Amino acid sequence: MSLTDSAVAQPWPLAANTPDARSLLHRRVGGRLLPVVDLVALVPAVLLAGWQLGAAFAVAVLLVLAVQGQHRLRICLRVSDQVPQLAVASGLPVVVLSPWLTGGGLLGLAAAGFGALVLARGGFYAALRSGYRHGVLNEPTLVVGAGELAGRIVDSAHEHPEFGLRTRVIHPSEVDRLVEVIAAHRISRVLICTGDVALVPVIRASRPLPADVCVVPGLPEIGTALPRAALDEIWGVPLVPLRRFSHGRAGALAKRAFDVVLSAVLLALLAPLLLALAVAVRLDSRGPAFFRQLRVTGPGRTSEVLKLRTVRTGAAQGWAVPAGECTAFGSWLRRTHLDELPQLVNVLRGEMSLVGPRPERPHYALRFGQEIPGYAGRHRMPGGMTGWAQVQGLHGDTSIPDRARFDNQYVEHWSPWWDAVIVLRTAVVVGRASVAACLRWELGGKRCAPHAHHDHATIPPGDDDVPVPRGIDAPDRGAR
Incomplete structure (x- = not known):
């Protein structure tokens, strides 16, 4: 089966510049009106609690529904599947409003909100199903796969118009055309039937x-x-929707807001410590307190990353810092990870994120992207001061x-809550490392403490003259 010769597929206009009025109408009515339907349904609850408390309740309910992913329009329009989530969305906000409402008022507000949401969504879904059966609002749908499963999905969509899908099939061998086909034919749904x-x-x-x-589960x-x-x-065929929030504009804005607020607070609180550390670096050895190094900090983007200097001026370059190149204070900084603090400035400027690869x-x-499967995918998100790999102990000379x-796991499953968890875990790691370094006070050891990168303000001209990091050219070491 292919995009152009599938006998089981329903046709749609194939001209790339020809708008499909029905698909555009569906996205406007189906996808965009669901939050509006919820908002209208909450109007009685607003009247019940009064304008101020009612408006706060409605906004909170909509926010909970959005976080739950309940504003995504499903293919199977069955409101009974969503009843538990609607109950949580109606009940959770009343906990916040409890200081301003009595027990009876709380229960009445939650019950009114829940009942209104169920009734409104049930009516809205019924109207959509009716439109689908009459050939209105149908969605151009691309089925990616071959064999019995893909054929079953296409046949089901054809035999049950209440799903509102007008399907075409693209063979897995043609996946390099997927983005082109989605854009050219205004595809609103993609069903992946292959692993x-x-x-x-x-x-x-x-x-x-x-x-x-x-994606159809394996x-x-x-x-x-x-x-x-x-x-x-x-x-009867289950489908697992892929996350969109973390890969869209809303997710990017939420992450940037988190970065700006927290980096500004941390800079204000840690400015005295940062100043003291910079003075200590200058007193410990000749050279500047800070250095800049060019790093890949996002998709197609490089930035000069700030750090406190931890090696002697003019030290040899390489993946790992040679023995004796660290300054006495620099070795302590590396053990505590406090040499990374100046990167809060990079975060505030928007050049980095607090959390990320x-x-x-x-x-x-460039080399890792060519030799390690999936490495280039980590650049989809801005680079971070800390990351999910780092709190697992994967820094320095590790795989x-x-x-x-x-x-890549972090990028795919990112959420504001996960960022907060990683920041807290990083604070614990840094705190423990600082206490241990202060107790041992191993200044001027045989080699620098393990760290993620070598501290130099210049970039070596090529890869051939630098040591090979762990996991490259040595698969047996990559599992460590």
Whole structure:
């Protein structure tokens, strides 16, 4: 089966510049009106609690629904699957409002909000299903796969118009055209029916496009631990929707807001400590207190990253710092990780994030991207002062493939809560390292303490004359 010759597929206009009025109308009515329907449903609750408390309740309910992913329009429009999430969204805000309402008022507000949401969504879904059956609002849908499963999904969509899908099939061998097809034919849904790992970079590249992507589980007959409201379905075949918030504009704005607020607070609180450390670096050895080094800090972006100097001026360059090149105070800084504090300035400027894949020097990033599967994918998100790989102990001379694996996991599953958890875990790690370094006070050891990068203000001209990091050219070492 292919995009152009599938006998089981429903046709749609193939001209790239020809708008599909029905698909555009569907996205406007179906996808965009669901939050509006919820808001209108909450009007009685607003009147019940009064304008101020009622408005606060409605905003809180909508926020909880958005965090739960309940504003995504499902293929299977069954409101019963969403009842638990609607109950949580209606009940959680009343806990915040409890100081201003009595017990009876709280229960009445939660019950009114829950009942209104269920009724409004039930009516809205019924109207959509009716439109689908009459050929209105149908969505152009791309099924990626071959064989019995893909054929079953396409047949089900054709035999059950209440799903509102007009399907075409693209063979896995044609996945390099996926982004082009989605954009050219205004695809609003993509259903992945194959577990081919070659699809991963193509699917990632399609994330910015306005298409809802679902994946059929590898064993669709086996139940998953995901709640029904987080899944989708097409005639008995479960679908797992891919996350969009962390890969869209809303997620980027939320992450940037987190970075600005927390980096500004940390800079204000830690400014005296940073100043004292800079003075100590200057007194410990000749040279500047700070240095700048070019790093890859995002997709197609490089920035000069700030750090406190920990090596002697003019020290040899390489992946690991040679013995004797660290200054006495620099070795202590590396053990405590406090030499990274100046990067809060990079975060405040928007050149980095507090949490993200650790930025690498350009020549290493180029080499790793060519030799390590998935390494280039970590650059989809801005580089961070700390990251999910680092709190697992993957820093210094550790496996690069393992780091890439954890970094990509973080990028795929990012959330503001996860950023907060990583920041807290980093604070614990830094606190323990600082206490241990102060107790041992190992100044001027035989070699520098393990660290993520070498401290030099210049970049070596090539890769051939630098040591090979762990995990490159030595697969048996990459598992360490």
